[in-house]
Amino acid sequence: MDLTRWARAQWDRIAAWLLIAGGVVTLLVGWWGVSHTAYLAEQMPYLISAGMFGLFLLGLGATTWLSADLRDEWRKLDELADLLRSRDETRGEALPYPEDVAVASRR
């Protein structure tokens, strides 16, 4: 399989893995910083920066991954809608597509 083509098609899953990996690395850096000082006041900046930012990245990565799943499902519905539409056009009639109305109503 062509790697570039695959990467272009799965860019959001790659981004999700990068964000999750970034989140894990950030958390590890925070843990390393906290573990190297006994003073609570010195640990707090690590907790807030690395800890919070790590959680932020993990959440964003998980959301991006789930977004990719939703996008895949959306594409499948695209194929189904096209199939229905082409079949009706072959028969010389077009059934009403409430999904088009639903999509248009969100605009």
Added chain:
Amino acid sequence: MTRPPAPLPNQQPYPWLVPDLFRWFGLLGLSLAGVVVAWWCASGTASFGRQLPWLDVGVVAVVIGGLGNMTWLLQGRRALAVRRRGLLSALTAAPEAMTATAAATDTERLAVPGTTRHHRAGCPAIAGKAVEAMPATDHERAGRRPCGLCGG
């Protein structure tokens, strides 16, 4: 219920619209800014008592980011559900339309011009011949009778 084929609608390529994207990015930006401000202010003081409120700010900032992610995913799921429902209703409407079409063509009969019999489509008596199609009642009015082979 028939109408001329409609042009393909300009469908959105994703379950989200541009305002959804702006809302998500806005909340993520707010969250990120909150974490940065909390870190900046907490690291500027050596007193744990003064750092504690900034820890709260950081937690609230992360929660805001989580809410942004949640609304983004919920919006996507909602758009998918609306579209899935629409497609399912189109699918359930399709068999009715197919039956109506079949019933319409079922009343059509074929006859070779100048002959006295009308036939069903596929009747071997008219195989390879030039035929005209019209409703069975019109054939009857023209003096034609049903074919004995296919039953007309």
